Amino acid sequence: MTRIYDRVALIGLGLIASSMYWAIKRGGLVGEVTGYARTEATREKAREIGLCDRVCDSAAEAAEGADLVVLCVPVGAMGAVAEEIAPVLKPGATVSDVGSVKRSVIEAVAPHLPEGVHFVPAHPLAGTEHSGPESGFAELFDNRWCIIVPSDEDTDAEAVATLRALWEGMGANVDEMDADHHDLVLAVTSHTPHLIAYTMVGVADDLRRVTDSEVIKYSAAGFRDFTRIAASDPTMWRDVFLTNKDATLEILGRFTEELFALQRAIRTGDGDHLFEYFTHTRAIRRGIIEAGQDTDAPDFGRGAPRK
Ligand SMILES: NC(=O)C1=CN([C@@H]2O[C@H](COP(=O)(O)OP(=O)(O)OC[C@H]3O[C@@H](n4cnc5c(N)ncnc54)[C@H](O)[C@@H]3O)[C@@H](O)[C@H]2O)C=CC1
Numbered sequence: 001m002t003r004i005y006d007r008v009a010l011i012g013l014g015l016i017a018s019s020m021y022w023a024i025k026r027g028g029l030v031g032e033v034t035g036y037a038r039t040e041a042t043r044e045k046a047r048e049i050g051l052c053d054r055v056c057d058s059a060a061e062a063a064e065g066a067d068l069v070v071l072c073v074p075v076g077a078m079g080a081v082a083e084e085i086a087p088v089l090k091p092g093a094t095v096s097d098v099g100s101v102k103r104s105v106i107e108a109v110a111p112h113l114p115e116g117v118h119f120v121p122a123h124p125l126a127g128t129e130h131s132g133p134e135s136g137f138a139e140l141f142d143n144r145w146c147i148i149v150p151s152d153e154d155t156d157a158e159a160v161a162t163l164r165a166l167w168e169g170m171g172a173n174v175d176e177m178d179a180d181h182h183d184l185v186l187a188v189t190s191h192t193p194h195l196i197a198y199t200m201v202g203v204a205d206d207l208r209r210v211t212d213s214e215v216i217k218y219s220a221a222g223f224r225d226f227t228r229i230a231a232s233d234p235t236m237w238r239d240v241f242l243t244n245k246d247a248t249l250e251i252l253g254r255f256t257e258e259l260f261a262l263q264r265a266i267r268t269g270d271g272d273h274l275f276e277y278f279t280h281t282r283a284i285r286r287g288i289i290e291a292g293q294d295t296d297a298p299d300f301g302r303g304a305p306r307k
C-alpha cells in the first residue's frame with residue numbers, strides 16, 4: 001500500500017474511470033477519490049455500487065482541492081469539462097485524461113488550464129466493448145501499456161513521475177510518447193481496425209435478407225471478433241474519428257490501396273500475389289508471438305510483465 005496522491009477526482013464515471021477506481025482501491029494508492037458523472041442516473045448508480053468515496057453533483061465540486069483530476073469523458077467533451085473545472089483547480093494540481101486521441105485533447109484542454117496547474121495527458125491501452133459505471137474492474141490495466149504524453153517540453157518532471165507511479169500502481173507498464181506519434185501509432189493499431197470492424201458488421205447486416213440469420217449462426221471467430229468490436233460505444237468512437245482525422249485518413253488510404261491490390265489479384269486469378277501477401281502477414285504474426293505476445297492469448301496486447 002503506497003499512497004501516491006491524497007485526493008484524486010475522476011470526471012466521467014464509465015468503463016475507464018470505474019476500472020481506475022477499483023484499481024486504486026486495490027492498491028491503496030489514494031486517500032480519497034471523488035467522482036462526477038453527467039447524468040443523475042449514473043451518479044445514483046455509482047453511489048449504489050460504491051464507486052468513488054464521494055460522488056459529487058458537479059465536475060467543479062469533484063475537482064476542487066484534488067491533487068489529480070482525470071478526465072474520463074469522450075474525447076470531444078474534454079475541452080468543455082476542462083473549462084468547467086479550471087476555476088477551482090488547486091495550484092500545483094495535475095490534470096490528466098485517458099482519451100484515445102492525444103493531439104486534439106491537448107489542443108482542447110491546455111488553453112483552459114491556469115498557470116501553475118500541470119497537464120499530463122495519458123492513454124491506457126486497455127478496454128472492452130462495454131461502457132458505463134458497472135463495466136469497470138480492478139484488473140483492466142494489469143500488464144497493459146499506458147502511454148503518457150507530456151503536453152509540452154516544459155512539463156513538470158515530478159508531475160509526470162507521480163502520474164507514472166499511479167499507473168504502475170494500477171498494474172500498467174508505462175511508456176512516454178509524443179502526441180502526434182501516439183495518434184499515428186493508434187490509428188494503425190486501434191482506430192482503423194475498429195473502423196474496419198464497424199464496416200464489416202455493417203456489410204453483413206446489409207446482406208441479412210440474403211443470408212437470413214446464417215451470418216450469426218455460422219459466424220466463425222473472425223466475424224465474431226468484428227461484432228464484439230463493433231459493439232463499442234458509438235459516442236466514444238465517433239469522437240475518435242472526428243479528432244484523429246488526419247492519421248486515420250492516412251492509414252485508411254494505405255489500407256484501401258492494399259485492398260484494391262488484393263481485389264485485383266482475386267479478379268485476375270493472381271494466386272502468387274495472394275500467396276506471397278499471406279506468407280508475409282503470417283511471418284508478421286509469428287514475429288509477434290516470438291516476441292512474447294501471443295495474439296490468441298487472453299492477455300494479447302499486454303506489455304511484458306513488470307519486473
Ligand atoms: N472504452 C475503451 O476501451 C477505452 C476508452 N478510452 C478513452 O476513455 C474515455 C472514456 O471512455 P469509457 O470509459 O470507455 O467511456 P464510457 O462511455 O464508459 O464513459 C464515459 C462517461 O463520460 C460521460 N460523459 C459523456 N459526455 C460527457 C460530457 N459532455 N460531460 C461529462 N461527462 C460526459 C458519460 O456519461 C460516461 O459516464 C474516452 O475518452 C475514451 O476514448 C481509453 C482507453 C480504452
Ligand SMILES: O=C(O)C(=O)Cc1ccc(O)cc1
Binds near residue numbers: 099125127128
Ligand atoms: O476492446 C478492444 O478490443 C480495444 O481495442 C480496447 C481499446 C479501445 C480504445 C482504446 O483507446 C484502447 C483500447
